[in-house]
Amino acid sequence: MQTSPLICLVEDEVDLAKLMVEYLNASNFQTIVFNRGDEAHRWLQQNEPALILLDLMLPGMDGLEICKHQRQHSAVPIIMMTAKVEEIDRLLGLELGADDYVCKPFSAREVVARVKAVLRRSLHTPQHSVVSAPVVVDEQSMSLRVFNQVVELTNVEFQLFSLLYSQPGRIFSRQYILDNIYQDYRIVGDRTVDGHIKKLRKKLNDANDQVELIRSVYGAGYKYEAP
Structure with missing residues (x-):
């Protein structure tokens, strides 16, 4: 029917x-x-x-x-x-x-x-x-879609992804992330950033494990690479 x-x-x-x-x-x-x-x-x-x-x-x-x-x-x-x-x-x-x-x-x-x-x-x-964007970030509703899969993020994870996503290919240092994402970066450190990146990567990988959207640059920081 x-x-x-x-x-x-x-x-x-x-x-x-x-x-x-x-x-x-x-x-x-x-x-x-x-x-x-x-x-x-x-x-x-x-x-x-x-x-x-x-x-x-x-x-x-x-x-x-x-x-x-x-x-x-x-x-x-x-x-x-x-x-x-x-x-x-x-x-x-x-x-x-x-x-x-x-x-x-x-x-x-x-x-x-x-x-x-x-x-x-x-x-x-x-x-x-019909061409659909592989990654869609909606700042107003704080929602993220990766290859049409909804990715549920915490507020910090969303702000972190949005920062990297805003300038594909740019390397963001941990200090820059601390200064711009966390309201009081004095109570967090590099390990906090690394921990949030790890969780964010896992969620992105669960949505699509064929592409790596966030890459580590040894000794420099992190960057977003468009698929």
Whole structure:
């Protein structure tokens, strides 16, 4: 039995969201609904629906930011819903990557028709044309994906990886790391840095053991090497 496509609907107008769910369900789509942008963003970091229906103005995190974050690691189709006509050029711009848009007020039937049309187009898009970044760092949600695998990091581990990741190939000395990562480096030392690096490497290796992202440079420090 074929599973119905899952539509992620992000809309803060509760009544409008309920109406859209009714129409989508009637067209044999599954739906998951979020009324806040930040909650939708967290869910999308761990899940990939068939399509995202995304409002522009949202509490917590606006639709433009969600769209930008999605395009860093996913090619899932996105239809933006907006009442701000002046934003349309940006919504469809290459820098954001939305697939379509609808202007409020809109017909629920029209939205469903656009969802079907965008999904038809995406099914005919060659899969090899979609390129996903092997390593995705999201500073806002403090999340890390390595070859599409979520890597759970502590706050210090995330700050450490982000520092190395910010300048691939640069060697960061232990002292530089101490000065920039630890709030009070007087109570930690080189062994603390080495210990966190060891734990970080293990987690990265668990996600993908074919590449070594963090390398030691004897007598100098550590560096990040892009895969």
